[in-house]
Amino acid sequence: MPVLSVEDLHVSVGGKPVLRGVDLALEPGRVHALMGPNGSGKSTLALSLAGSPGYAVTRGRAILDGQDLLPLPPNERARKGLFLGFQYPPEIEGVSLREFLRLACAERGQGFCEFHKSYPQAIGQLRMEAFDGRELNVGFSGGEKKRAELLQLYLLRPKVALLDEPDSGVDVDALKLIAGAIRDLAEGGAGVLIITHYPRILDHVPLSDVFVLDGGRIVEHGGPELANRIGEQGFEVVRG
Secondary structure (H helix, E strand, O other), rough: OOOEEEEEEEEEEOOOEEEEEEEEEEEOOOOEEEEOOOOOOOHHHHHHOOOOOEEEEEEEEEEEEEEEEOOOOOHHHHHOOOEEEEOOOEEEEEEHHHHHHHHHHHHHHOHHHHHHHHHHHHHHOOOOOOOOOOOOOEEEEEHHHHHHHHHHHHOOOEEEEEOOOOOOOOOHHHHHHHHHHHHHHHHOOOOOEEOOOOOOOOHHOEEEEEEEEEOOOOOOOEEEEHHHHHHHHHHHOOOO
């Protein structure tokens, strides 16, 4: 049974329709990919599911564990287990990485002692010891910001993770760390959706399904071989 089902989702931004009836399902414990050319609506899908302001859902549903997320405010969607990894994580001055994560984990029901046991383990796994105590994403490189997003994943353990271009702006070593975190998350039972233009990160994860978004709709659905075809021939292979 899917952990998240998106059904006939229509979304407008600034009064302009962007998504025109998206249907997809994410299975628990599996890694899925959402691919598509620039402007196809990939980030719009993630942001609208997370409840970002300015993304008006005009039709459809998004069911997480039997409940429609769309009527809920963003914080309640997060409490239900939905996580969004931003394409461009914001810098938050005056808030330390540790304190931000402590408060976020408390909202998910994690106790003080549990956090202080799991936090050093997670920060060591992602080799981020030097960032402990620093302000959230302030002065981080693009790859370091992506690793900070993965640190949140490690600690929050969401039911569904929507990761918007987790491979952008990262070097080879960071890519392997990020892929390892995604594998661990899926092995823990989460449904993961990697949003990407390119298949390079998909070679490092146990990919199950590939959805191709174009023109605001899912135009193709297949397995890992679909990502390989796109990598070799571009998105023309799904446009007929």
